[in-house]
Every structure is written in C-alpha cells, then in structure tokens.
Amino acid sequence: MEALNIPQVEWSALLPVLTVVGAALLVLILELFLPRGQHTPLMLVGLLGLGLAGYFQLALWGASLVTWAETALSDNIAVLLNLAILVSSGLVLLFADDYLRARNMRYGEFYPLLLFATAGAMLMISSTNLMVVFLGLEVLSLSLYVLTGLARAEVRSEEAALKYFLLGAFASAFFLYGIALLYGAQGSVDMRVISASWVASMPGKMTNALLVASLALMLVGLGFKAALAPFHMWTPDVYQGAPTVATAYMAAVSKVAAFGVLLRLLSAAMPMLDLWSPIMWAIALLSMLVGNLVALIQRDAKRMLAYSSVGHAGYLAVGLVSMNMTSLTGVLFYLVAYALMTVGAFGVLSLMARAGDATTVDALRGLARRQPFAAFAMAILMLSLAGIPPTAGFWGKWYLFLGALEGGQTLLAIVLALTSVVGAAYYLRLTFSLYADALEAPAARWSVPAPMVVCLLICLIGLIGLGIAPRPLAESSRQAVERMANGEWQVVSGE
C-alpha cells in the first residue's frame, strides 16, 4: 500500500499567526473562569501572545519561505507589516481596559476578538494565495464588525456595526468574485499568476477580459478595506460610532493589512500596469482630495481622523501607482509610521471616555489643562500626521513624494504636497483646541492611566526616533521590496 504523501511543511512560516490564534483561544477559555470585569489577566496573556508572536516573526527576518503547498509564505514584507500589526494590537490591548471600564463595557470578548482580528490581518499578509488572503480578510472583518458594535447600549455603535457589516459583506463578495474570475482565467488562485497569460495587445481575448474583471473586483474589495475613495463612505460613520479603542485598532490594522495585500497584488500585476495604473491614479487623487478637504469641515475629532485616514490612504495609493523601489519603500515606511500615529491619536481620544466620550473638537478644549501629557503627545502625533519634520510622518511622505517624482507622477506629487498643507490645517486646528485655554486657571487634573502613558511614550519615541534616524526602517523596507521584486523564494514542499 502506498504511503500517504504528506507535503513537507515549514512550521516557522506560520508560527507567528498560530501563536496569536493560540493566545486568542487561551484568552477565550480563560475568560470563562474569571470573575466578570477582571480583565487584567486577559490583557497580560494577550500581550504575552503578541510578544511571543513578535519574537517568532523577528526570527523570520531575511527568510523567504513559501510553504504549506504554497499557501503560506514569509518574506521581509510580511515580517515588517506583521510586526506593525502586532505592535498596534499590543498598544490597543494595553490601553483598552481603562476605556472599556469607563464606558461600562466590561465585555471579556473584546480581548479574544482583538486577537483573532490580529491573526486574520497577519494571515492576509502572509500569503499570496488569494483564498488564504480571503480567509484572513474575513477573520479580520468579522471580528471588527463585532468590535464595532461592542457598545451594545448605544444606537450609534449598533448602527455603525450594521453599516460596516452590510457594506463589508458586499466588499468581501466583490473580492471573492474577483478570485473566482481569476481562477476561471488562470486555473489558480495564487495572485502571482494573475498576469501570467496577460497579453496587452489582445483586448478581445477571453482570459484578458476575465483578468481585467478579476483585478477590478479585487481592487474594489481591497479599496473598501483600505478606505480609499470612492469606497470610503463607511469610514466616518464607523470610525465615529465604534468604541474608540476599536476605532484605534481598525484604523491602524485594517489599513496595514489591506495595503499589504494591495502591494503584493499590484506588484504581481505589474505587466498589466497600463491597465490599472490610470484607475489607481484616479483613486489616489480622489482619496487625497476628498479625504483632506472633507476632513477640514469636520467638527468631531473621530470623523476628522476618519476622513484624514482616507487622505492617508490616498498618499499610500500614490506610492502604489508610482510602483518603483523608492515609492514601495515609502509605502512600507508610511504604513509602519501611520500605524503608530493612528493608534496613538485614537488612544488619546479614548481618554475622553471619562468625560462622556464626546470627541468633538470643542469637547477636547482644555485637554492640555486636564491632562498635559496626553495633550503634548497628541500635539506630536498631529505634527507627525501632518508630515512635519523631524517626525516619522515627514519621512514617510518624503519617500512617497520622491517615489512619485521618480515614477513620473508629477501631478500626484504636487497634489500630495498641497493636500498636506490642507492636512496641516485641520491637524493644527485640533492641536490648537487642545491648548486653546491652556493658560486659564488650572483645572482639575486627571491622571493619565499608566498603560496609556506607556503606549503614548512608545508612539512618541518611535515617531521621533524614526524622524531623527529613519535609516534602519527605510533600509529594511527597501530590502523587503527588493527581495520581493527579485522573487527570491525558497519553496519548501514535498513534491
């Protein structure tokens, strides 16, 4: 009798994801045995899991593995972005407890959901097999739908969750349909084959038509997740309605995951560049303009950051359209910096839970008097989001800008620069409102919870550190992109 042929697998490639899943399951079980509202052990186990995953992930630096019958991979892009995801998740875990308690939302399921979402996001980046990517996307999305509606008592939160769910389901369907069409055209669901039979000069060819439709549908699905205009309509409502800690998480992690996949997909679709680059060009332009201009008139800080995240997605899309080493380096650099900035900014907003969770710009007035450290951190985060040196945000924009010029996208580069000025306007307006009456008679001081202090310190040190010494991250990003471009894969399989 012939022995069953089990493909040889390399566990280490999936070890980080598996660790996070393991931690999630452990937290899920642990929660049953803890008294209600006792969340510190959950947080600690979660953090431990994320830390371990981060360690395993770091160990994979430099490896280019494709394994599990080519459904899982690990390359430097995956390492870099997964680490960004892990750090963002860890930071949110760290400061979430205080917010949940202040809002009277002591739901233990927050922790496992967050960890599952993290695993999903990591999975999205750790594969070129679109079915696996879809799996990751769904794990991430489903967890996020629940997290959005976590404030059960609030209509706004429920509305946001429903809206997010309905639109998200549509987007997922688009994405899935795209995968199906790709399979129809190429007989494979691996994104690396997407342009294998693409012949630019034959528009009437059947596979060509399928490929075009497939790519278009997948762009819609991912554009939704990445909050690119015109698929951004859900963003302000969901960002505003969701509990602030969930917003912090989704703003950072979904963006990193979605752009990670977009980066891989569009690099794989390089031969079809002429086809998709005008579309991405328009999307980038629209996102930058809509995001930044509409953010200008928002009264609520969460909505403002939501629209600004559309603008940031636009900047990242500029990097994808330009499609050269510098611009892709910029995309990776920007994603890491953006994750830190967003988590920090929403983290500060989550401090407002104690003041009735109002996050209008007016409600933020006087934060500098009440919690000077938080206001200071917010000011730096805003400067970084606006791209003012010496912060990480500046270098992120720098690479994208440089890449756009190098790629001949002069108009996009100029729009990027101009919309940055618009961005500076609303970021500084927010900063000003924090400090507006900072000099009035001292108000009652509220202490900033210790986990939040740690989180903000990590963000600030990270952002200013990267602002002063951008080289290590820039070099790593560049290496990651170069390796992907050279396609150096070490395939581990038993065939």
Added chain:
Amino acid sequence: MGGYNLAAMEWAVKVLSWTLWTPLIGVFLLLLIPRGQRVLACAVAIAATLTTLGLTGVLVVNFDPSTTGYQFVERVPWLPDYGIAYLLGIDGISLWLVVLTAVLSVLAVVYVTLAPALPIGSNTPSPEHTRAFLCHLLLLETALMGVFMALDLVLFYVFFELTLVPTYFLIALWGGERRGYAALKFFLYTFFGSLFMLLAALWLAFIHYRATNEMTFELMRLQQFVAEGGVPLDVQKWLFLGFALAFAVKLPLVPFHTWWPVAMGEAPIPVVVIFLKTGAYAFLRFGMPLFPEAAQVFAPLGMALAAVAVVYAAITATMQFDMKRVALYAVVSHAGFIMMGLFALNQTGLVGSVVQQLNHGVTMGAMFLLLGMLHWRTRTLEINQLGGLKAQMPLFSALFLMVMLALVALPGTNGFIGEFLCLLGAYQAAHSGQVATLWVVLGATGTILSVVYMLWMFQRVFYGPTPERLRSLPDLTPAEAALVLPLVALIFWIGLRPAHFTHSLEQSATQWVQQVASEPWRVAHDNSE
C-alpha cells in the same frame, strides 16, 4: 569653489554641533525642573543661551576671514542612499547671523525673566508657564541656528520647518486676542511656501541624479553641477521660482507678506525679537548661488518687487494705529531693502544686504524689546491711547529715540550703512543696465517714508498731552535698560566701524559674486567703482 577649511576641522570638529544643540540640551534640562519654579527655569535658560553665545564666540575667534569657502564643516551621512547628509558649515555671511541669533536669544530669555506677573492674555507667560515658554524659545533658537548652518538642502528644509513648530505654539498659547487664527495662518503660509522649495530641491536632485547617477542634496555639489551647465535655463527658472516662493513668503516680501503682521502682531515679543530673517538668508545662500542665471533673469522683477515692497509697506506703516504694527510694517519695508541689495547681484549690494539683515536683528530687536517693556506698563500699544511719554519716562524715550534713528538710517548708525550700501549696489546694477533705475529711485524714497512713519509715531506717543491713566508711569529699571544697551551699543558700533563686521564678510562676498554674477556684469560693476 573654495574647499573646506581642513585645518580648522582638526580641533573644531564639533563646535558647530555644540552651538547648534546647546539650546536643545537646555530644553531637556528645563524639563527636569518642576513646574512653577520660575526663577530656576529662567536661570537654566539664561545659562543655556549664554553657553551658546560663548560657543559662537569660539566660532568668531577661530574664524579665518582670509579664506573662502565654508569653515568648521561637519559631515555625517544621514540617509546615504539619497545622498542626504548632516552637513554643517558657516562662512563669513552666516557667521554673524549665528552670533546675532545667539545674542538675541540671550536677550529674549532675559526679557522673559524680567517680565512682571501680568494677567493671562497679556502676551507674557505667567510664572507657572514660564518653563514651557522658555522650552519653546530655546527650541526655536536651535532651529534658527540650524537654518543658518545647514549646507544640505534636506537638512536645511528640516530646520526651516522646525522653526514653525515652536513658533506656532508660542503664538497659539501666548499670543494676543486672535492667536488661534494668527498661529494657523502663520503655519499654513510658510508651510505652503516651503513645500515648493522641497519640490524644487527634489527636482534638482533628480536632474543631478540622471546626469551623474548619484543622488545628492549637498549645496556645494549641486551648485557646481548647475554652474557647469547641468541644468538648462528653462528648468533653472522654474527651480528658482520654487525656492523663491518659499523664501519670499518667509521673508516676508510683498505681496506674500500678509501673514507677517497678523502672526507677529499677535506673537509674544521674544518671538518677534529672535525670529530673524531666515528668508533673506535662504535667498542668498540657496536661491541665488544655486541658480545664478535664473537669478539674473529675474533680477529686474525682483528689484521691482523689492522696491514696491519698500514703499508699499512704508505707506502701510504710516497708517497703522498700533506701535507694534508700525514696527512690523517697518520690518516688511526693510525686507525690501535687503532684497534690493541682493538682487543687485554685486558685492556692494550683497554686503549691504547682509549688514541690513544684521541691522534688522539689532535694531528691530531693540525696538520690539522696548515696545514690550512699554506694554508691560501701559498694557496697550495703541498710538491714540498714548501720549506725553517723554515726560513720564525719560530714559525709555532716550533709548527709543536712538533705536528709532537707527531705523530711519541716520548716518552714524548701522541703518545708514546697510541702506546706503543696498541702494548703492542697486544703483550700480541699474548703472550697468541690469535693472531699471526707476525702481532704485522708488526704493530710495523708502528712507524718507520711514522717517515719516517713525517720527510721526514718535511725535504722537512721546509728546503732547499725557492721558490721565498714564500719569506716574515708572521709567525703565536699570536691568531693563541694561537689556537694551548691548543692542544700542551694536547700533553705533556697526554704524561707526562697519569694517569690524564686513571684514570677515569680504572673502565670502567676493566668492558669492563670482558665483552669482555673470562675466559682463562683473566688469560693469568693477568699472563703476
């Protein structure tokens, strides 16, 4: 192109860095002090600025005026892939601007120390917030130092932008009534302008990259590349305009000046005092030497704009109701003189414009310090609310008179040297047919107009009947007078012995003219001397 002064590098490896970062070290020390310890905070800040001043003294003593090129050069790769370096260096032109920044910073900090406890909203930090105020001020000093020292376009941009951050907060927190609007307007205007500089710098670096396959943002190398004909004139013109827009906004040059009276009108006095003419410096360090041919093409336009700026701002100054705003428009008017000197593109004009930049710091610094001290007493600077101060505050009036006379360029004061040389340079340029004489004549009327607005203001404020509420105003205390005296001394020192300062400028100026002016032009200039 002069090389680096290698001999000076040996021992002085880090003098520039120390000068640059000492204020920042002061910021960290300040953060260690508990809030509300006003005296201690002031002492630390004074110590930090004095140390910086001492270090600039080291620079002056060791500066070798007989060589061209940059001295005390430091170079550390920053982002080598893109040819970005932490590259510092000064020449005879930036030397004095660095020293002046250090001097003014000391005075600004002492000014804050002397400030009486005033209610909130009076542009003066309360004891509790003095530490925060000083932190921003010291950060601003570092940023300004960086602007004057950076020789890498990206590093320069970083410092150029960094000046915005502390200034924004100083205005937004301690500004006047409309501080929010003023701070935002200030930030957006200058941020918008400087982005075009960044765009132009990148474009230039790309052209260099395509030609040599090497990325660099180093001023000297790019300058040489352009000088060797690496950039066609059409492109040069656009690049020059990109740089010029950034610098003209910062300068502030009419018609890009509208943020200036708004922002600085609301800004606390120490900010106005140390917020030096980075725009003019940037023009002469980057804009013109990088694109000499474009600079020549645009010289007539620049000269016209500058002359119009002189007159327009002077007329506007005449119509202001507030002493601070009169002085602010005087700044805009004087910026016009600086640009006239620069766009003359000859040695006389350049020396004049550098002297005028120094004057701006010295004279305007003294003027704003005095206005601030007056504001402590009267709580208003509106001209029609004041009167008869001469009888109330004789010492103040005497000092103010001296500063004012320097401002209207009375011979014997620094203002005369600066404006005279600027106008002479401009006239030489007109004589050689490069710019229209009309503009020089127009600009020259600015000296008369400055007398009009200054003397008229002086008359209304210092003479005439004293309003009831201003009876028994205390005169300047000895400490306050001592704060202004160094600047008054400088006014006469520069005015009577300008050679002490222009001596170290000579070589750098000559080199600058060689880089910027074309052959026939230099001949014309030589003939006219």
